[in-house]
Each structure stands twice: as structure tokens, then as C-alpha cells.
Amino acid sequence: MGRVWDIPVHDSTRVRDVRVAVEAASAQARLDPHRTAVAALVATELATNLVKHASGGRVLIDLVDRPGATRAPAVQVAAIDYGPGIPDITAALRDGYSTSEASLGAGLGTCMRIASDFDLYSTSRGTVAVARFDQEPATRREGNRQGPRAGGINVPLGHAEHSGDAWSCARAGSRLTLILADGLGHGAHAAHASSAAADELHRSAHLPPEEILRHMHPALRATRGAAVAVAQVDTDTGELAFAGVGNIGARLHAGDSWDHLVSHPGIVGAQFPASVPVRRRPWRPGDLLVLHSDGLPSRWIPPNDLGLLAHEPAVVAATILRDASSAANPVRDDTSVAVLASDPVDRRHDPA
Template sequence: MTRVWDVPVHDSTRVRDVRAATEAAGAHAGLDALRTAAAVLVATELATNLLKHAGGGRLVIDLVDGPGAGAGTPAVQLVALDDGPGIRDVTEAMRDGYSTSEASRGAGLGTCQRISSAFDVCSSPRGTVSVARIEQGVSRGSARPGCRAGGVNIPLARAEHSGDAWSCVRSGSALTLMVADGLGHGRKAAQASGAAVDELHRHGHLPPAAILRRLHEALRSTRGAAVALARLDVDAGELSFAGVGNIGARLHGDDSWEHLVSHPGIVGAQFPATVPVHRVPWKPDSLLVLHSDGLPSRWAPPDDPALLAHEPAAVAAAILRDAGSADGPVRDDTCVAVLARDHSEGYP
């Protein structure tokens, strides 16, 4: 099941909560004491920055697939989100010794980048998103088939478990990305989406429609779930998409966005006789967003090319943050996952 720690950071006492949550996440991920300490240090720095520079925000801590997707080696992912004024020069802020405060030692973001397995910051006048991944052994530069995936998952009302889940698996030159939304929310919904993740890792070498049929059998004993799968074959330059239920999908290419539509139904309960598969070219600027219905149906895709060039997890977090509205309170778990070309090292 998807275990998530969603910690609001609006006063200094919450930094302690962030540290405790990160220690718990490290234990769940099987990190040793050294790597857990690294995760706690990064989380503390990110939480402190939320207070010092943004007037507060939230830190979302969860477990994600490491570069060896499918190998059962989760990593701790830390996502800091805020609506502050942004960082004027991110490159300068990442330099060791940089500080905007006389009280700061200036070790901040540069240290976070150095001790994390992967680290990214994207900032604009709308706010800042910082994403760090800490796993058992830094693995920058590991082989990958020209694409990368990442996501963020936030449970309703800061519940212990999210009924949504995302995951990815690799097979040769292909990567398959999945988002699953267990019916309802809470523990039983998390059991359904967790079963979908387990089945994906067993059958990720299959095409999307075949995986969905396997998922349908595996989820019969659960509440069922809405599931969407996207398989990118880098060598063929083609994306194959198939979904059952209300998982949203938008594909960016040639400076525009298009919807990819799932088929009505419930995986594990009401499975369609046929599952349509959409095949589209994967272009130099292609980027795919999959999301559960916790994201507002009329969310506006980002139009900032600089954002789209960031790590997928950072793009997903920015989409989730910017889609929110005080006028439209969140009523469900929310998961956003992104598939993009690999322009840099670090994320799976």
C-alpha cells in the first residue's frame, strides 16, 4: 500500500515532525543509518527553507521506485511545495556557501544536491518546488533507455495511506508508467492500488492492454480501481496508451496538449470486452501527464517550457500545486505522474 507523510510546515515545531516522518520513511524503505541521516538532513533543510523564504508550505514524503524499477528497492522521495515569491537565481542558490541570511551557514541546497541520489528545484513567481530522492547508494549515471518518470501522491486529509498509486517498470528500451486509483479512499482503496502496482512489476514486459487484463484478474478480490498505462518504446519512437476508468491523460508535443481518453469501466469489477489502445508518435518535446480524479478536471497544463524541462517529479508536483484552488477543496486522494525524455541524470 502507498504510505505517504504529508506534513504542513507553517511554524518551527513542524520541522521536528518532518524529521520524524523522514526517519519513518527511511525505515520503511530499508535505508541504513547513514542514508536515513542524509534524508533527514535534506528534509530539515527543505522544511527550514519553507519557513525562512516562503512563509510556509508543505513537505510530502513517500516511497518511490529507485532506478532499478521493479527490483523492490524503494527510495525516499521528499517534495517541498510553496506559494512563495520564488528563488531569483536557482543556479546561484545551489552554490555552496550561498546565503540570503547572515544567520545561515549557506550549506543548504548545494549540500542537498550532493548527498541526494537525485535533486531538482524549479522556481517561479508562483512558488518553488524542490524534489529529492534518497536511496541506498547514490546511483547517478545509471543506464536508462532515454526516458524518465516521476510522480507525486497526496492522500486526502493527510491520511496515512493514499488510495492512489503510480509506478513504472522498464523492459529493454521501453518504460511503462501506471497510475491506479482504488475506488474510494483510505486503506481498502490503497490495497487495490497496491495490488495493481505489484501486478505491474510482475507483468510490465507486456503491452498495456495485456497488463490491464492481468490487473483485472488480480484486483477481483479488492474494491477495484481505475487504471491507465502508458508504454514508451524509445527505439520505435512510439507511445502506447490504454486505460479503464477515470484516469486523466494529457500528452504534450509540438507546443500543444491533447487528451488521451480511457475506456469506461472498473479494473477488477466491470472490465470492458475490448480495451482501445492509442498509439501516438513520441516527439522531441513530448511529455505525458497521468493523473487521478483528485486533480480538478479542468486543470490547466503548464505553459512554461522551462518547467517542462525539469525532472518529472518536479513537473508533477508543480501541476498538482497549481491546479489547487481554495474555492474547490480537495475531495479525494491525488496522484500525478509524468513521463518525459531524459535530458539529465538522476531520476528513474
């Protein structure tokens, strides 16, 4: 059960709080001193940009899974604002480019180069930037964009230390599986339930979604229980399989439309249904699935910008979260959004 840091950044005094939080997250992820310093540099640059260019925003820091052979977590830093956006993204991503006198001199281009993963999305409605750090140096992002990808964002209610929601992903053979779990209630006990669901995924990722849920039920009996949705893409068959128990929302973008995928009533760990319906859909290039807990407003409007849908899943998730709420209408529960994306046409920097 990991800590989530949700830090409002509206003046320069909070920039230090962001750096301290990233250093604490890096210690939990067991990053070495060099990678910890790199993470702190990028996080400080992103927080400084919020103050100088966007009149403030928020930074979310979390430990996230990387699908692969090990469960070594990465530190994820998401900077979210409602500012005027970046007029020239290409120039902003050039190594060493900076327009802020208060900048550390790194610039977004340097952030992109030294982070393990980095992506941003910016329009006149604001900017979302997501950086991840693990023990490895910057990866070849274009080469790693093959096949389905997963990512997400997690926000605790009222800036609490723990969120009762959790998302996780795991790869087993040709299958990439994404789950989103919402533990009953709030706080550490709810987080214990959702974390137990994430742990069980990594023991049963080789199974189909309905069997993963059945394995989670006894694993969560000692907890409060949780609503859980499981989405699995099999690249050999080109199929998406979805199954859920409880009130996790799911919307699939395929072709030019968004469709709802409905979970079955129940609670994993407490009131498990006799049968779990499985929804199956073809999985094609450009398809994208959004899972979300009930902290997201029920009538949220899916994005219609194809340029956004081509970004990294965590950026898509953070943008959906930002645009579904506001300072005047904040989320009223722990809120998590997770995205499963296929290989898109690269429209990431098309004008919105």
C-alpha cells in the same frame, strides 16, 4: 501498501515532524543509518526554507519506485510552496550557499550533491523542490537523463496516512511503463487496490498496455477495484502506447500542443470491458505525458512554460498539482499526478 506523509509546514515546530517522518520512511525503505541521516538533513533543510523564505508550505514524503532490475524503493521528499520564489537559482544551487540564519548550513547546493536525485523549479508563483534517497550516494544526474523518465506525486485526502491512489513505473528491455491507479473510495482499502495494480505491473511490464490491464483484472478481484491507466514508451520503435480503464485523466504534450488521451469506461477488478482501445502516438524528444486521478480539478490548465517541462518528472507533477489547487480551493479527493517524459532540450533554468 506504503504510508504517505503530508505535512503542512507553517512554523518551526513542524520541521521536527518532517525529520521524524523522513526517518520513518527511511526505515520502511531499509536505508542504512548514514543514508537515513542524509535524508533527514536534506528534508530538515527544505522544511526550514519553507518557514524562512516562503511563509510556509507543505512537505510530501513517499516511497517511490525506481525503474530498474530491482524494486528497492527510494524515499522521495517534495517541498512545495506559494512563496516569492528564488531570485537567483544558480547562486542558490551553489554548494554551501544559504541566506537563512536558521539554516543547517547545508544549503540547496549541498542538498543537490548528497541526495540520490535532486531538482527544483522556482518562479514568482513559488518553488517546488524534490529530493530522492536510496542506498546509493548521489548519482550523475546529467548522465542519467538519457531516455524516457518517469516520476510522480501522491497526496492523501485530508492528510490521511494512506492514499487510495498509486503510481508506479517499470522497465523491461526497450520499454518503460508508467501506470496510475485510483482505488475505489478512500483509505486503506482503496490503497490496497491501487497497490495491487502496482505490484502486478512489475510482473507484467514486458507486455503491451492492454495485456498489462488484462493481467491486473484478476489480480484486483479480491480488492475494491481501481481505475488504471497504462502508458508505455518503446525506445526501439519510438512509440507511445496508452490504454486505460476508468476515469484516469491523460494529457500528451507533443510539439506545441496538448492532446487528451481517453480511457475506456470500466473498473479493473470488477467491471472489465470486453475490449480495451489502445492509443498509439509517435514519441519524440521533448514529448511529455501527464496522468492524473480525478482528485485533480477536471479543468486544470496545462503548464505553458517549456522550462518547467524540461525538469524532472516528479517536479513537473508536483508543480501541476500545486497550480491546479490552492489553500482556498484544496483537492477534494486522494490526488496523484504522474509524468512520463522524454529527453528534453535543457531549459530547466531559463527564466519563466
